Amino acid sequence: xxxxxxxxxxxxxxxxxxxxxxxxxxxxxxxxxxxxxxxxxxxxxxxxxxxxxxxxxxxxxxxxxxxxxxxxxxxxxxxxxxxxxxxxxxxxxxxxxxxxxxxxxxxxxxxxxxxxxxxxxxxxxxxxxxxxxxxxxxxxxxxxxxxxxxxxxxxxxxxxxxxxxxxxxxxxxxxxxxxxxxxxxxxxxxxxxxxxxxxxxxxxxxxxxxxxxxxxxxxxxxxxxxxxxxxxxxxxxxxxxxxxxxxxxxxxxxxxxxxxxxxxxxxxxxxxxxxxxxxxxxxxxxxxxxxxxxxxxxxxxxxxxxxxxxxxxxxxxxxxxxxxxxxxxxxxxxxxxxxxxxxxxxxxxxxxxxxxxxxxxxxxxxxxxxxxxxxxxxxxxxxxxxxxxxxxxxxxxxxxx
Amino acid sequence: xxxxxxxxxxxxxxxxxxxxxxxxxxxxxxxxxxxxxxxxxxxxxxxxxxxxxxxxxxxxxxxxxxxxxxxxxxxxxxxxxxxxxxxxxxxxxxxxxxxxxxxxxxxxxxxxxxxxxxxxxxxxxxxxxxxxxxxxxxxxxxxxxxxxxxxxxxxxxxxxxxxxxxxxxxxxxxxxxxxxxxxxxxxxxxxxxxxxxxxxxxxxxxxxxxxxxxxxxxxxxxxxxxxxxxxxxxxxxxxxxxxxxxxxxxxxxxxxxxxxxxxxxxxxx
Ligand SMILES: Cc1ncc(COP(=O)(O)O)c(C=O)c1O
Numbered sequence: 001x002x003x004x005x006x007x008x009x010x011x012x013x014x015x016x017x018x019x020x021x022x023x024x025x026x027x028x029x030x031x032x033x034x035x036x037x038x039x040x041x042x043x044x045x046x047x048x049x050x051x052x053x054x055x056x057x058x059x060x061x062x063x064x065x066x067x068x069x070x071x072x073x074x075x076x077x078x079x080x081x082x083x084x085x086x087x088x089x090x091x092x093x094x095x096x097x098x099x100x101x102x103x104x105x106x107x108x109x110x111x112x113x114x115x116x117x118x119x120x121x122x123x124x125x126x127x128x129x130x131x132x133x134x135x136x137x138x139x140x141x142x143x144x145x146x147x148x149x150x151x152x153x154x155x156x157x158x159x160x161x162x163x164x165x166x167x168x169x170x171x172x173x174x175x176x177x178x179x180x181x182x183x184x185x186x187x188x189x190x191x192x193x194x195x196x197x198x199x200x201x202x203x204x205x206x207x208x209x210x211x212x213x214x215x216x217x218x219x220x221x222x223x224x225x226x227x228x229x230x231x232x233x234x235x236x237x238x239x240x241x242x243x244x245x246x247x248x249x250x251x252x253x254x255x256x257x258x259x260x261x262x263x264x265x266x267x268x269x270x271x272x273x274x275x276x277x278x279x280x281x282x283x284x285x286x287x288x289x290x291x292x293x294x295x296x297x298x299x300x301x302x303x304x305x306x307x308x309x310x311x312x313x314x315x316x317x318x319x320x321x322x323x324x325x326x327x328x329x330x331x332x333x334x335x336x337x338x339x340x341x342x343x344x345x346x347x348x349x350x351x352x353x354x355x356x357x358x359x360x361x362x363x364x365x366x367x368x369x370x371x372x373x374x375x376x377x378x379x380x381x382x383x384x385x386x387x388x389x390x391x392x393x394x395x396x397x398x399x400x401x
Numbered sequence: 402x403x404x405x406x407x408x409x410x411x412x413x414x415x416x417x418x419x420x421x422x423x424x425x426x427x428x429x430x431x432x433x434x435x436x437x438x439x440x441x442x443x444x445x446x447x448x449x450x451x452x453x454x455x456x457x458x459x460x461x462x463x464x465x466x467x468x469x470x471x472x473x474x475x476x477x478x479x480x481x482x483x484x485x486x487x488x489x490x491x492x493x494x495x496x497x498x499x500x501x502x503x504x505x506x507x508x509x510x511x512x513x514x515x516x517x518x519x520x521x522x523x524x525x526x527x528x529x530x531x532x533x534x535x536x537x538x539x540x541x542x543x544x545x546x547x548x549x550x551x552x553x554x555x556x557x558x559x560x561x562x563x564x565x566x567x568x569x570x571x572x573x574x575x576x577x578x579x580x581x582x583x584x585x586x587x588x589x590x591x592x593x594x595x596x597x598x599x600x601x602x603x604x605x606x607x608x609x610x611x612x613x614x615x616x617x618x619x620x621x622x623x624x625x626x627x628x629x630x631x632x633x634x635x636x637x638x639x640x641x642x643x644x645x646x647x648x649x650x651x652x653x654x655x656x657x658x659x660x661x662x663x664x665x666x667x668x669x670x
Contacts, residue, residue: 014541023541023542024538024539024542025468025539026536026537026539026562027536027539027540027559027560027562027573028560028562028563028564028584028587029564030539030541030565030569031564031565031566032564169475169479170465170466175466176466179468183469183471183588183589186468186587186589187587187588188587189564189587190587280511280515281510281511281537282466282511283466283468284537286514289511291511291515294488294489294512294516295464295488295511295512295514295515296465296482297511
């Protein structure tokens with residue numbers, strides 16, 4: 001039974017969520033993190049800042065995003081499935097919520113350049129977009145492997161005026177892009193803001209990025225109340241989202257943590273930090289982490305570039321430990337199936353990342369029978385169509401008459 | 402100037418006492434960095450640079466995600482890990498390496514944390530390592546580690562960066578043991594064509610608030626730059642410039658030649 005007394009709180013100066021979090025960064029970056037924390041604390045209670053962000057979220061990003069009831073799929077599965085449509089945001093995913101907030105904050109701090117890491121390219125595209133909007137320069141680090149499988153987003157970022165630099169060390173995926181972005185920031189901290197793309201990294205990022213995505217949960221809570229209110233308490237039975245670093249998940253969880261709703265994060269089986277990791281420190285915070293017997297960080301392996309990460313945001317580790325959220329794993333094959341199911345049944349092509357959460361729903365449909373399930377559809381599948389064309393080529397050929 | 406070779410009793414003595422006494426003798430301090438586990442002869446490299454005039458040697462224990470390191474040390478770390486090096490194997494090999502100068506280990510926090518802080522500290526001490534440098538553990542997070550390190554008589558070298566305000570530098574220098582590692586530039590490790598202006602600046606700011614040895618590291622790349630840094634600093638750490646030579650296959654002899662050249666320049670200073 002979900003414990004509705006748990007709260008997502010301000011982690012304080014030390015940036016701790018229980019044992020997790022903290023600020024494990026090179027000394028060079030400590031003053032920058034402190035300055036960022038102070039700037040965010042001031043901005044977040046400044047009505048003028050909030051108004052400017054809210055205006056951008058509405059007029060530029062297209063918020064509020066709708067809540068869509070999936071009638072056909074619900075009937076097939078014997079449950080009531082609702083989608084929070086972050087895929088309809090400008091730039092195609094939830095990432096824009098965080099980026100607009102950080103970009104405004106960076107400008108307020110007098111920074112003229114944004115640096116970011118990206119996996120699937122969605123955060124990179126969002127950052128490049130915000131940089132273009134605010135007239136800032138932008139550098140995005142992306143693993144060589146991801147540059148290949150997300151070519152369309154690489155082109156998009158360049159079109160938006162950003163420089164895309166390959167991360168060619170280690171696993172050449174998201175983890176290494178984070179390393180490169182941090183190294184860049186160590187050298188450029190005077191004029192550059194590191195626009196981190198998830199609820200990970202050193203304090204204040206996990207907290208700040210959660211606050212910037214809280215809008216997802218706040219909207220969904222009100223939308224659920226309107227849709228479901230007549231039949232009961234207006235709260236879905238289950239709220240689920242995919243978890244890479246965990247930003248879209250914590251965004252929607254934040255609207256329901258104080259309700260009876262069960263919170264379920266879904267990790268890729270090949271990158272299940274909560275499911276298969278042990279606590280460790282990388283990229284600035286303590287959290288569950290895939291690592292070997294000596295503490296070397298392992299390479300994740302997932303079909304989805306956005307979830308191909310061996311760590312997870314510290315607040316998720318805490319939510320798992322206190323039992324307020326649980327974390328499930330799905331395989332690439334299940335994700336490919338879910339990707340097609342939503343496309344064919346509802347006319348919505350999801351990104352591979354949120355297809356993870358749907359894959360869990362498909363598998364758990366017996367357990368979920370008769371219940372109302374809210375899924376955060378964190379992004380649209382356009383970026384994945386090229387990759388899926390290859391994966392599905394054989395299957396589609398077979399089905400042709 | 403010449404110094405008599407280090408007496409064997411001094412080995413395993415605390416790093417800071419050793420560096421202070423050499424500084425008191427009028428010597429500029431030279432601490433080369435060697436990536437542990439890179440190359441079959443890496444322990445020979447440690448001994449060779451010690452014999453060539455190093456005052457202490459910093460041994461890197463490779464980590465999969467070295468955010469404070471540039472391409473050179475990343476590469477050496479990756480190769481060492483690919484060759485099977487582990488924190489355990491590196492400390493085993495250091496044990497009884499008989500380098501003749503104090504040894505410090507440089508690694509990232511997760512290596513220590515995963516082994517267990519107390520266990521890691523005592524393993525260091527057991528391997529004859531005097532000090533540890535954990536570049537991703539700033540002052541605010543260092544408490545649990547220094548508690549373990551102090552108990553095992555392992556000294557914790559802290560980094561002091563150009564971005565720190567004076568009050569912060571003072572606190573860093575007060576908590577540091579062994580020496581104060583003054584970060585010479587805004588950036589990660591890697592050889593540079595010229596010494597950054599920040600190098601002597603940060604050294605001077607540190608020396609204004611501490612009498613501990615202040616060594617400039619990161620971006621000190623050759624004998625001339627070392628000498629220039631030491632117009633203000635008590636010494637230098639030289640990493641990537643040395644590891645570049647090891648990556649080029651120069652081995653213990655090449656490493657020794659380079660260190661001897663820097664030593665000569667510092668002694669001539
Ligand atoms: C659509 C989408 N969802 C989810 C993620 C994973 O990030 P997070 O777990 O922070 O939401 C990404 C990352 O690229 C993404 O593009």
